[in-house]
Amino acid sequence: MPKFFTTNIEGDRIVIDSEDVAHIKRVLRLDCGSRITVCDGKGVDYAAQIVEMGEGKIVCRVLERHAAQTEPELKVTLFQALPKAAKMEYIIQKTTELGISKIVPCVLRRCVVRLDGKKAEEKKTARWQKIAQEAAKQSGRGIVPEVAEPVSFAQALEMMQEADICFAPYECEEQTTLKQTLAAAEQPKTVSFMIGPEGGFDPEEAAQLKGCGVTTVTLGRRILRTETAGEAVLAMVMYELGDINASWESGITE
Template sequence: MNRFFVNKNNVFEEKNIIIIDSPEDLKHISKVLRLSEGDNIEICNKENIDYLAQISNIDKKQIECKIVRKYTSKTEAPIEIVLFQSIPKSNKMDLIIQKNVEIGVKKIIPIISDRCVVKIKDRTSEEKKVERWQKIAYEAAKQCKRGIIPTIGSMVEIQDLIKVFDDFDMIIIPYEEEKDNGIKKVVANRKGVKKVGIIIGPEGGFTKDEVENLVSSGAISVSLGPRILRTETAGLVTTSILMYELGDLGGN
């Protein structure tokens, strides 16, 4: 079933209706999908609540839908994962965002580390990139039927990450020089983990000083195995392992 997101204030439960007024969604529903009055769609309020709705009226400015059923989305994991991703070159960030949203990441924050090749010229350039990445996150969330739209945060310098460490139950940093700690071992020794941060380095990896600074501030260095993974692979692998051990990828 086709799925769409609306803002919470577009849902009028007391009147049993939902209004879709996004120009993009209006075009997609009426021109691309060619849906009409009487057709059913699925609508999410971006806050983990889903509605089965029936289109009752279509005009140029909005689509009115009748609420058939309300239910809690079943697609959000019990663990909150925030990915701190060093900005890679080319369009690799597009793939990173798309696939990590599919796996279940709640938020992605681009970080600037010493070996990042990409240099952001000014605030306007940064805002344009983040806006574009947010749109990719939105499309991925819609495709995989997420109950929320994961947020793409503003860019952060790597030395400033330690300011948010206290907000997490655990911070993990995959590092090629780490030989002893695997994620499974680290997770087994921790109970009640609900919020995890993952810090991923750029194409050239983190410097030794960067890793030492993060670890001394509370991050846990982990190995992803004997092979060196690309930056666009490392975050997805780390997230997948965590979602298996702590989330919902492993089933019940």
């Protein structure tokens, strides 16, 4: 059943007035009486029936409401060093599909991208948020992950430490593996991790990570690109601690 996001929900009445209207009419060719799934973006799904189709809006009647079944209990935040534009969009799309809760772009020394001014940051963040919403819709998510405005490395370090586990893959780490770090965790509810830029972490930044209690981990003998690392790490985290290895019907981890 097609799924759409909207916050315009009052009682048993739902109004869709975004660009989804054209998609529902012209692409899906739905009409009054058709059923769709609507999500409020906060973890509640609504089974709804279209009752009115206007020029710029579609009105639906709520048939049933229930908690979204696709959201992991584990809340994971990705702190992503700013890469080039297309790479960031790819990272947002793929990590949203895999179950990320929040993405925080951050500016590190070796980042080649710099956003000039508050206005540029707000414009870029709005675009990133839209990409997250589209990916959430496509993958059946119950929430739209938040994409925060870019923060400094110092701000990112402070934010990371709020999680039950925080770590950063680092190509110069030779001892501690990601698997060891995750295995040592005792039923964490929140996880945060940082992915460095194309040129990797500056040695001083790596030292600061360790000094603030962020565990640096190795991902093995091969070095991953910044646009590959985030989704690879998230998949590992979700497999070990989340719901990737859970059956659909029961939610029981094998």
